[in-house]
Each structure stands twice: as structure tokens, then as C-alpha cells.
Amino acid sequence: MARFHPLKVTDVRRETRDAVVVTLRPRDEDVALFDFTQGQYLTFRRDFDGEELRRSYSICAGRDEGCLKVGIKRVDGGAFSTWVNESLAPGDELEAMPPMGKFFAPLDETAARQYLGFAGGSGITPVLSIIKTTLAREPKARFTLVYSNRQINTIMFREELEDLKNLYLGRFSVIHVLEQEGQEIDLFTGRIDAEKMSGLFTHWLDAKAIDMAFICGPEPMMLAIAQSLRDHGLRDDQIKFELFASGQQGRAKTRAVSKSATVPGTGVQATVTLDGATRSFEMARGGETILDAAIAAKLDAPYSCKAGVCSTCRCKVLEGEVEMAVNHALEDYEVRAGYVLSCQAMPISERVVVTYDE
Template sequence: MSRFHPLEVTDIHKETRDAVVVTLAPRAEDAAAFDFTQGQYLTFRREFDGEELRRSYSICAGLDEGVLKVGIKRVDGGAFSTWANEELKAGDVLDAMPPMGKFYTPIDPSAAKSYLGFAGGSGITPLLSIIKTVLTREPNSTFTLVYANRQMGSIMFREELEDIKSTYLGRFSLIHILETESQDIDLFTGRIDAEKMDALFRLWIDAESVDTAFICGPEPMMLTIAESLRKHGLSDGQIKFELFASSQPGRAKARAVSKEAASAGNTCEVSVTLDGGTRTFQMPKDGSFILDAALDNKMDAPYACKAGVCSTCRAKVLEGEVEMEANHALEDYEVRAGYVLSCQCIPLSDKVVLSYDE
């Protein structure tokens, strides 16, 4: 199970007017857990007004930089990104889960591949990690990046990309597409649409030679690009996607509960019977699930999917009132009979008696 670990902010700097790059260091004992693969992301959690928010941001460092770095662009109305851009400072500690994600292809030092990347706005972050890693670790591979932004001033990592271009002369090509600023070449101005993609393939990019294409950006852009890549002969297996950070649904795990309520001892006494033995413990009524509380209390409660699907964690409520967040496994008659999926089960009353043995 992935768990949260503290990361210390060792550096934070403004990359553009509304984006910061944050350098993070794990504790010595967590260092191994934070080894990452290029293109992966970190999931952070923080409480905002009593509600836990989780946000994932892609790592923008290459494997050989020896640091963890993420880029966070401020999104209008985004609590986490605004806070990170305005208040986060060096020395602060952030809770993060170890790196996750599959937005990469395995590195093979002897490979001579031709990679193509498309980034929209802050979608550059995982691509930057991939580009730096591929160019260092696959000396015979090349990378072409098509990078779409609104205007020159909003381009993240503009200087760093220029540096990469001069370091890896001939192996890294960069095409900036600017929506509202005209450039020398008309093709590079405006939005990426099907026509522009056709023109890029006709004039600048040889689709046939491409081994893998990476796309990260806003959804409409990804749809347009993926469709065009398929039209130009790439198979689904050659196209790798990563969704744009700002489009995450957020997955706030805990429901909004006022701090007063939580601190005023708003807890539930839960008695759980398992394999003939019963244990009683207190758990907060803050949207936490009974299964998790039982596991925290060292009970070997049965579970598998933790998503309300597999019904391994089925139990019967003998007393008290609970609510299930999701139920995709129990039939109506089972619910009427008092069965619940403990992984989805939130206590409502002050006392709940539940049994896995029924």
C-alpha cells in the first residue's frame, strides 16, 4: 500500500508568472521509496478548510539530476495550486505518496529510437523528465517536442529547453506553437488542430519513423493529437497519454467536516467481530471508512479491492447507523439484510457494532 511520507521543500522558484518549480527532499529512510521513473508523478495531500485535497503533479526532473522536482501551475480557483504558488516556501514540509504513473517507455541504452512529444502548457512537466532522461540514457535516440502555449511569457522551462537543445545538438528538436503570438512561420501560430497536425506531419515530422509518441496537455488537445497520430499510421500501443494536472477530479477523500465538529470529540465507538473475537475502538466521524479504522487497530479484516467492487470486505451491521460511499457488489436484498462493504462504510451514529462472521 502506498502511504504518505513527508518531503521537505528545499527550493522553490517562480518559473513563469503563474507557475513554480518546487524541489523536494525525502527523509533518508524514505529515499528508496522516492526513486522514480521518468514521467511519473507525485500525489500530495493537504487540508484546506477541513477538507483534505489531493493533487498530483508530474516530476519534471530527469533521472540523472539526483533530485525530486515538480512544476505547479496556478489554476484559477485551484486551492492547492494557488497555495503552492503564493504561500509555499523553502523549509515547509509536504505530505506525498511515492512516485506513481506509467507515462514512460523502458529505457534501453542501445536503442536508437525516434520519440515525439506533445505538451500543452504545464503538460510539459512529465515530458521534460522524459526528454532529459532519454537524451542522457539513450545516446542514439532522438526527441522532437511540439510545445503549445498561449504566449511566449507563459512558456514553462523555456530556458532549460534551449539549454537542452544546445547540449544535445541534432538530437533534440523543439517546435513552439503559440496561440496568440505570431511567429516567423505561420504554421507555428494558433491552436493545434487537425489541419495544423497534418501540416506538421507534411513539413516537419516524419510520422513513419516515430517509435513512440507522448502527449500531455488539456483534454481537447490530446484528443486532436491522438486522432491525428492514428491517422498518420501510429498504433494505439505507440501513443502514451498523461492527463493534464488541472483536470483531476481531486478525489478529496475526507468529506468536509468543520474543524469544531471534528475536534469536539465527534467520534464513534465501533465494535468489530472477526473470527469469533470482538474488538472495540474509537474512530473519528470524518468520512473515514470502518475497514481502514479496523486495519489501523491491527485487526486482520478481510479486503481486496477497497473500491466497493469485490465484496471481500462484506460485513453485517448489527447495531448503529452507517452509510456506504459506493456499492457495486452487494445486491439490494443483502443491503436490506444489513450487509455492508466495510471498505466503503462510514459511521453515522455514535456507536456501531459490525461483524465479519455473519
């Protein structure tokens, strides 16, 4: 099965000095494949000097907009985001995997829910898709967005958010928190940390009324917000996260294979099911992930970040035991159900059976 499909770039619009919004169109035969759920992302691949890079970008369009759009912020020294910001033009083609990701909550058009969104910088992209889709499809829903940026001129989608406030008068509100610019209300200046959250809950947000919260931004901000939401009575199943972690790719991975669980021997017998076909091969014990072993065995296993962040490489362990070095992407219930990130998973049993198809 082809994992990547060509998407035609139909528009590249400059959003801020450092970010563009790219509109994409699938081929007619791929339209159904690229039908997405609010909050999902696309994984692109491109060769840079002979090396294939894969990067994920969240869809920022709402489900009812009838198009695919991603917002890409240039990361200093970043290969893919710099190329997109400086060189990508309408008429070009990008190769992408169909939408993936679980950063959403099922919608119910009869519900009257209160939602809270937190976004930091380019973390607005999936949250914007969630806001637009939720307000359009749940007519009684209310949404408050707390959006953190360095300065006013780095705010992505500032005009679109203003338009949404007018379109959904009384149902949508935005609190802009600016790190480096003073505002009339002191609380809205600085970083979002535990103290800021406590101020927001005292003066602006009613924790008891919130049904669901979405958080996307830098990790320290996400952790502080999640802890504060829990302290204010929200359950874990009411808090959804998406981590972008753009600096992960070069980071050395901690080896987490437990020595006591490892039986000395030459290798692990691995059986992998992918796209309906099952293959068995021997892989090295310790140090080699299931994803790397599957790719070495010529299986076209899906992946993007290889850093435990995006969940593109998710598979399910049917037999045997594995340990993950890091997991920033799977929720507890998925891990309990046997899912692992294959880019982080190393077998600790002599035999392991996994499937990418469930």
C-alpha cells in the first residue's frame, strides 16, 4: 500500500514574518484518504541533500472548510520549516501520509459543552481546527482560547481569530498572553506558568464549568497547564495534549532496556503484521527499536519524528514484552491496551509479535 501521496500546493500565504499557511489539494482518487478529523496532522517527506526527512504538521483548517491547510512556523536552523517558508510555491507538490493523530474529542451536536484551549506559538494550528469544527458542529458549545505568544506580531491567525469572535458572538473568546509585551491587564503579560494559571482561574476561568481542555505548545507550558487543570478538578480524560517538540530529532535517546529482563542470547524473534501481510525476522537484542528492525527487514513501516512525539509509528504488541524509551504521544489507555511507539520500543522478551494494522 502506498503510504505517501502527492498533494498539490494551491496557495502559500504569509501569516507572520516567520510563518506561512499552505493550502493543499489531494488528487481526485485520494480525496477520501485525506478526509480528516479536527486536530489531526499530516506527515510530509522530502529529500534534503540525499537524506529523506519526515516532518509532521497539524491541519489548521476546520472540517467544514473543504480544504487541507497547514500552518508552518520557521524554526531557527530547521531544515523543513525553513525550506517551506522560503522556497515552497503554488504549483509545487508535497508528498504526505493521510491524516493521523488523536488530538480531538468526539463531537455531539446536541451537547452544550464548555471547552478550553491553550496554545503556545505554532501550537495554535490543531487548536484552531478544533475551535472552528466544534463551534460549527456543536451549536450550543462555548470555547475559550488562551493563546500565548512572544509579541503581538508573532501571533498566528490573529485576524482569523477576531473574525471567529464576531461570527460566534458570545460563544468564542480569546485571551492573548504575551511574553514580551505589556498589556492593560498585568495577568496577560509573561509566560503561562503555575502562577499565571492560578490567576486565570481566580479571575477569568470557571474550572467547574469546563467539560474538556486541549493543550498544544512547548512542553514546560503544557505540563504547567495540565497540572493546574488537575489541581482545579479536571480529570485526565478531560485533558487532551499535542506536543510538537521540534527540537527532538537530534537528541540522544536514553536506553531503557531493563537488564534484568534481558535474557542473554543472539537475538529476538520478531513477527510484524503490516498492511495485511505478516513477516518474521530476527532482530538485535537491545539498542534496536522495532521500527528500525522492521525497516531493515524491508518493511515500509510508518514513522515521522522517530522521537516518541507524533505517534505515526504506533503498533500493537500481541505477544511478548517491549519497553519504550520515551512516550510523549500515547495516552495511558492506549498503553494499557498494548499499543507502543515502535520508534521507541525495544523487545525485552525472546519473541515479540506486533501489528501495525489494529
